[in-house]
Amino acid sequence: MLSMLDIERIRADFPILGRKVRNGKRLIYFDNAATTQKPKQVIDAIYNYYMNYNANIHRAVHQLSEEATEAYEGSRAKVARFINAKSDEIIFVRNATEAINLVAYAWGRANIRAGDTIVVSEMEHHSNIVPWQILAREKGARLHYIRIDHDTNTSRDDHEKGEGGDSGGDGSLILDDLYHAISHGNVKLLAISHMSNVLGNINPVKEMVEICRDKGIRVLVDGAQSAPHMPVDVKDIDCDFFAFSAHKMLGPTGVGILYTKREILDAMDPFLGGGDMIREVHKYDAVWNDLPWKFEAGTPNIADVIGFGAAVDYLNTIGMENVRLYEDELTRYMLSRLTEVKGLRLYGSMDADRRGAVFSFNLADIHPHDLATILDEDGIAIRSGHHCAQPLMERLGVAATSRASLYIYNTKEEIDRFIDSLERARLIFKVGG
């Protein structure tokens, strides 16, 4: 478990956290589900590449290219170890969105046919909905949604009293919908988020893979919000695809990661054609490169992949178990403090064991943008809007929510300042009784 001392040491690695923002207030950064801050170690790794060994990879015998190739492929090995995969199962792309699109194009177009069903859930991020909509439209397949357990008329106070209707309406997935889809349709793929970027709920992906496994249904796990915050073992989950983004886990923007089981990658045709993804090119045909390069056409984002390697090192030094434990402590504290705010409705589970540190809420009828503006005056950065999850907003019966999302450098003292700021908003708008 991390002590206060460790957190202070961690915070010292993030120069931006010392910044004063609006009205001279010290920055409180609670928008980590959108993107996280970067430690010096990551910034230094990128700087070092450009200063000392900038070169293209895989293509030259000169020393700089050798060093750059070693660092780039070294990052791949680190990322593979981080999620218990093999290096040739890791493909670098631009972000989680591109990783999911790669699967939709390269695997989906070869495997989804008219009349097939793709199962997603109501809590998905747009990047795990729209690629499947495009594919389904093109192929004459259909999308089936696993609903979430939610009662639009239930307030958070009711949940606490156990009056939430159904099983509390905490946004958990109604797994019966998955069984129903499997028994009524030709399901080929389940595409499901590991942790919701709105509700914070952690989905039972391992159990869902088990349900799908003997039916021959492939499973894609969107790990954009889980990989940064908890230990992930793709072999243990046994999913076929796992997608995530470096920038949500202390790494730079512009790097996404797609894990895919080796046997699927072997059978898959490339997504993009060009340099580096081929072994030989003749006038009228070409021979593909080995895995994973077959799926990395053109010059990749070398500097940022190397920077991401430093982010993985950084998280490994802390230990992902410790990241989860510390965030669990913050989550419990946040949940208890949020219950004190009159008129606040939290979406998602109240059970810290089943959620991460992402808190979406509305405060009486204050518009989330107004609330975010008031918090910004106090130096607190939160998100407001639909969080790229409009079907979920529709299901929750709201146009938008406010969202505070925490990471390893946040503290209880910051949560206290956040709660004070919510109280200030309550006074300004005279809401919440």
Ligand SMILES: Cc1ncc(COP(=O)(O)O)c(C=O)c1O
């Ligand atoms: C659950 C989830 N999936 C996918 C994404 C897309 O990530 P990116 O924008 O890095 O592609 C996000 C980003 O917020 C997310 O939260």
